[in-house]
Amino acid sequence: MAAAIHASGAQADPEFDAIVIGAGVSGLYQLYKLRQLGIKVRVFEAGSGVGGTWYWNRYPGARFDSESYTYGYSFSPELLDEWNWQERFAAQPETERYLNHVADKFDLRRDIEFSCTVAAAHFHAETRRWDVALEDGRSFTTRFLITAIGVLSAPTMPTIPGVDSFRGQACHTHFWPKEGIEYVGKRVGIIGTGATAIQTIQTIAEDVGSLTVFQRTPNWAAPLHNARIGEDEMHDIRARFDEIFALCAESPGCFVHLPDPRKATEVTAEEREALFEKLYAEPGFGIWQGNFSDILSDRKANALISDFVARKIRERVKDPAIAEKLIPKNHGFGTRRVPLETHYFEVYNQPNVKLVDINETPIERITPAGIKTSDREYEFDIIIYATGFDAITGAFDRIDITGLDGQKLKDKWKDGPQTYLGVFVEGFPNFLMVVGPHGGLGNFPRVAEYSVEWVTQLVAHTRKNGITCVEATTAGTAEWTEHVMSLGEGLLMNEIDSWMTGINRNVEGKTTRKIMRYSGGHPAFREHCDAVVADGYRNLAMS
Ligand SMILES: Cc1cc2nc3c(=O)[nH]c(=O)nc-3n(C[C@H](O)[C@H](O)[C@H](O)COP(=O)(O)OP(=O)(O)OC[C@H]3O[C@@H](n4cnc5c(N)ncnc54)[C@H](O)[C@@H]3O)c2cc1C
Numbered sequence: 155m156a157a158a159i160h161a162s163g164a165q166a167d168p169e170f171d172a173i174v175i176g177a178g179v180s181g182l183y184q185l186y187k188l189r190q191l192g193i194k195v196r197v198f199e200a201g202s203g204v205g206g207t208w209y210w211n212r213y214p215g216a217r218f219d220s221e222s223y224t225y226g227y228s229f230s231p232e233l234l235d236e237w238n239w240q241e242r243f244a245a246q247p248e249t250e251r252y253l254n255h256v257a258d259k260f261d262l263r264r265d266i267e268f269s270c271t272v273a274a275a276h277f278h279a280e281t282r283r284w285d286v287a288l289e290d291g292r293s294f295t296t297r298f299l300i301t302a303i304g305v306l307s308a309p310t311m312p313t314i315p316g317v318d319s320f321r322g323q324a325c326h327t328h329f330w331p332k333e334g335i336e337y338v339g340k341r342v343g344i345i346g347t348g349a350t351a352i353q354t355i356q357t358i359a360e361d362v363g364s365l366t367v368f369q370r371t372p373n374w375a376a377p378l379h380n381a382r383i384g385e386d387e388m389h390d391i392r393a394r395f396d397e398i399f400a401l402c403a404e405s406p407g408c409f410v411h412l413p414d415p416r417k418a419t420e421v422t423a424e425e426r427e428a429l430f431e432k433l434y435a436e437p438g439f440g441i442w443q444g445n446f447s448d449i450l451s452d453r454k455a456n457a458l459i460s461d462f463v464a465r466k467i468r469e470r471v472k473d474p475a476i477a478e479k480l481i482p483k484n485h486g487f488g489t490r491r492v493p494l495e496t497h498y499f500e501v502y503n504q505p506n507v508k509l510v511d512i513n514e515t516p517i518e519r520i521t522p523a524g525i526k527t528s529d530r531e532y533e534f535d536i537i538i539y540a541t542g543f544d545a546i547t548g549a550f551d552r553i554d555i556t557g558l559d560g561q562k563l564k565d566k567w568k569d570g571p572q573t574y575l576g577v578f579v580e581g582f583p584n585f586l587m588v589v590g591p592h593g594g595l596g597n598f599p600r601v602a603e604y605s606v607e608w609v610t611q612l613v614a615h616t617r618k619n620g621i622t623c624v625e626a627t628t629a630g631t632a633e634w635t636e637h638v639m640s641l642g643e644g645l646l647m648n649e650i651d652s653w654m655t656g657i658n659r660n661v662e663g664k665t666t667r668k669i670m671r672y673s674g675g676h677p678a679f680r681e682h683c684d685a686v687v688a689d690g691y692r693n694l695a696m697s
Pocket of ligand 1: 180220
């Protein structure tokens with residue numbers, strides 16, 4: 155890879171101490187923290203603005219499943235004090251505004267280059283530096299290459315023949331245009347029924363002329379119970395921020411929902427029903443994250459909550475045959491990421507909405523007029539692809555990342571990620587991942603703040619001690635990978651095909667289940683990573 159600067163770049167000095175890829179929640183905070191070290195940092199972002207997920211996903215109804223006030227950054231009391239969340243679960247425009255406010259307040263834009271996609275990064279053993287090449291032909295060098303490229307940032311289209319032949323308007327939800335799509339009164343087809351599809355369907359169903367939903371796998375969804383946050387409530391939230399963040403820190407997923415220590419299989423039927431009803435009526439992820447402690451590990455307990463939610467779906471959907479199609483049969487409640495919904499199931503009671511089960515009548519192709527299944531052709535003005543992401547490792551796979559001895563990261567992770575602490579990869583020195591694979595996942599800003607601070611502390615340590623090369627050892631990588639694998643054992647989630655287990659049937663080679671994330675809960679993850687530092691950066695080779 156050429157290290158020279160190409161004419162297209164206005165960049166005077168191409169050498170950095172750190173290059174960060176991505177300007178979402180993670181990248182923005184990483185830039186803020188690295189600046190405090192007084193080092194030379196540059197962020198490259200493919201989008202034309204800040205926000206990552208909340209810059210790209212502008213589809214109708216895109217919003218949080220995290221409580222808004224638990225999603226904001228916690229590092230700046232001033233920021234906490236001045237931002238008023240409008241809704242309990244903010245929609246995309248509000249979150250994008252928030253992240254723009256953060257970028258402006260901390261004057262972050264001057265170190266971010268937008269509309270710049272990193273195409274390749276190669277490590278040079280002699281200089282102990284990374285060469286970073288952009289798609290526009292420019293290249294730079296850096297001591298540390300830090301990825302903040304997201305877990306759900308590499309959208310995937312379905313591999314259905316004829317996708318390019320459609321004459322109407324077609325769009326993947328991730329690429330929803332800034333100017334919007336005029337769907338009122340139109341004939342709309344949507345492929346997919348995951349979290350994004352559910353938000354889109356429930357938002358557009360009333361306004362479109364007709365909506366045809368092509369479903370392969372139904373998902374267990376539960377009510378969001380969104381509401382506006384008034385001045386008094388925001389005032390109260392503001393007074394309780396310490397308490398709120400302490401609760402998030404205590405919970406495995408960094409939400410305000412702590413698991414109930416009791417077991418669903420050990421309480422009486424009345425006690426069980428009472429908790430299920432309470433959680434179903436409450437806002438947010440409580441039904442998933444704050445439920446009995448055994449629902450995600452014990453098949454009997456999982457069947458109890460699944461039966462409860464199935465009953466709710468049957469009550470809400472008038473046509474029993476449609477209700478049965480909307481009830482998942484191949485996985486239990488909570489074993490995939492639970493979409494939260496607002497009147498989603500009632501949408502199927504509307505005369506203008508049709509559900510097509512593509513297991514019964516598979517899609518054969520996209521045609522110029524619409525979608526052809528095995529039994530008929532459906533004509534549309536608009537086709538929406540809510541077909542999700544090549545999750546967790548997808549954004550890494552799309553960059554040519556080459557470490558020592560010409561080794562490619564994509565090849566190294568062919569059979570699943572191997573990392574140390576979800577931050578380092580053996581053979582890829584000075585390569586640091588913010589919330590990388592096998593790291594602690596959860597309510598994102600909570601986990602990203604920890605990850606960014608850990609990475610920043612490491613960079614500070616290297617500078618203080620004249621260290622120019624940091625790499626995970628073989629022993630450390632093996633120990634961590636085995637630890638992550640063993641934590642995943644016995645969890646029902648890891649026995650199910652989903653993006654959390656690395657399955658994406660639209661991506662070659664992503665058809666075998668893998669353990670993709672650390673599942674020991676974020677408090678244990680932090681304890682482990684803190685202990686590594688206290689132990690003098692155990693299992694890292696530094697020179
Ligand atoms: C629709 C949707 C709803 C969600 N809701 C929630 C929620 O309620 N709660 C929650 O905790 N999480 C939620 N998430 C997860 C969400 O991704 C995180 O909350 C968070 O936004 C991730 O921030 P990030 O900065 O790590 O990554 P991202 O926001 O994904 O940002 C990564 C950035 O890196 C850029 N990038 C990637 N590759 C390159 C490259 N090669 N060159 C240049 N730039 C690159 C991308 O353009 C992107 O802007 C949701 C995700 C989606 C898709």
